[in-house]
Amino acid sequence: MNHMKSVKTGMAVLMATSVLAACTSKEQAQPAEAPKKENKLLNETGLPIVKEPITLKMMAGQSPLQGEWKDKLLWKEAEKRTGVHVDWNLVPQSSLEEKKNLLLAANDIPDAFYGGGINAQDMITYGQQGVFIPLNDLIDKYAPNFSKILQKHPEVLKGITAPDGKIYALPKMSSNITHRISSKLFIQQKWLDEAGLKMPGTTEELYEVLKAFKAKDAERIPMSSTDIGSVIRTLSGAWGLYSRGNANAFVDYDDKAGAMRFMQTDPKYKELLMYLNKLYSEGLLDKEIFTNNATILTAKIAKGQVGGFTNINLVPAGQLKSNYAGLGAALKGPSGDQNWGGISPVLQNQGAFVITKNNKNPEATMRWADYFLDGEGAVLYWMGVEGKTFEMKDNKYRFVQDISNNKDGLTLDQMISRELVSPFSVHPIVREERFAWDTGEGAPEVIQAAKNLEPFTPKEIWPLFLFTKEENDRLRALSNDIQTYVNEMQTQFIMGKVPFSKWDEYVATIKKMGLDDYMKIHQVAYDRYKGK
Structure with a gap:
């Protein structure tokens, strides 16, 4: 950042203040603050x-x-x-x-x-x-707990x-x-044992496990979830997507190219959709995945129909939660990617x-x-x-x-x-x-599932970026078209209603909708976040 603003503080929060001061810019000239009167009411x-x-x-x-x-x-x-x-x-x-x-x-x-x-x-x-007052000075002087958090997690300061x-x-x-780690995959351990299979470690092994579940009983639903988004967040890291976590649903960072990318036009995303299309077309992915919700998923699990499901915890499994176990590690994809992007x-x-x-x-x-x-x-x-x-x-x-x-x-x-x-x-x-011990995240099986995945989570995890009013006005107009179209086509590709021979046409359509402007705005916000 070009201009730095000092932030007043006492010695108790000196270290946190240095973080605040380092990331407080004055892109616009600000009027000097009037001296504050002593607050005789305050301790x-x-x-x-x-x-x-x-x-x-x-x-x-x-x-x-x-x-x-x-x-x-x-x-x-x-x-x-x-x-x-x-x-x-x-x-x-x-x-x-x-x-x-x-x-x-x-x-x-x-x-x-x-x-x-x-x-x-x-x-x-x-x-x-x-209408809302700036909090910088108030945080420095009157928020020692929050200042400690900013010291420990400087990315929080950058994100707010x-x-x-x-x-x-x-x-x-x-x-x-x-x-x-809000997207986890839990699999029926008893069904694995019956099939003589181990917990899958690759996307290909997952496919074979789901096929074995279906072969045992055609009425089974090998894999389900509350929604398709949860499934995508769970599997995306095996194709190197969501490389900076899942707070931003459409942009991440391509480490090989050294640049931000729009994930939903990347060839890796196409491969992920092709994999999901294969699961869907072969009856391995719940046919009602696009209309499911938590209540429907819970009912299906209670009937003993579901072999595996994605969720933050085992709450949908109710009394049957002990039948399910999390993955032993992040799934490795066809090109060797083994990232767990489903983390906030x-x-x-x-x-x-x-x-x-x-x-x-x-x-x-x-x-x-x-x-x-x-x-x-x-x-x-x-x-x-x-x-x-x-x-x-x-x-x-x-x-x-x-x-x-x-x-x-x-x-x-x-x-x-x-x-x-x-x-x-x-x-x-x-x-x-x-x-969290009495919450869904406090179950031993859920804690273990998270510990197994944590080593594979991204080293840098982005929050949602902040935009100026002008940037946001333009971005809102672009997003209405681009994101709506992407979500519609995602469904069409997975269900097989649009063939993958139409992929190039799909990408071209998104570019015509203003993808370059969309990415330029995100790049500016990212540069600001990084302090460039």
């Missing part, structure tokens, strides 16, 4: 956060499971510890996008949006308009820094590799938390949000209060029996949601392995 360290109680108004997306938030143990205990009361404006997630847009358009905004549906472009657009060098939001993150970055969602211009206590608000990122605050967010919602077993955080094994048959997510808000939410927190 700069320790608890409570404020000397006298304050109330903050926040908008949040609400899962159908969660019900009202104000009476939950999480927020009652948080208020007791911090002195911060939150007046929640809860919006059902199904209507969150519409409600958020209405509030922003009408300038009827709360003090903060907490998992309030703010996407990357909202973050930049409304940040540059002054807007093109103007400012940070307008705190993100949702994950440090749990079992969660981040530490940075999961860039716009999880923004502070607005209406907020009279931004320092306290930053301290409040930072509290839940580590230490006792993180335990409170994920697990609740010891003796009430969780207990320590073998030095592990475990939910009490009434939550993890409810006598009335309620699911784990339903029980957690009675007192906490972690299920199905996008909040400024870190998903950690220590809080």
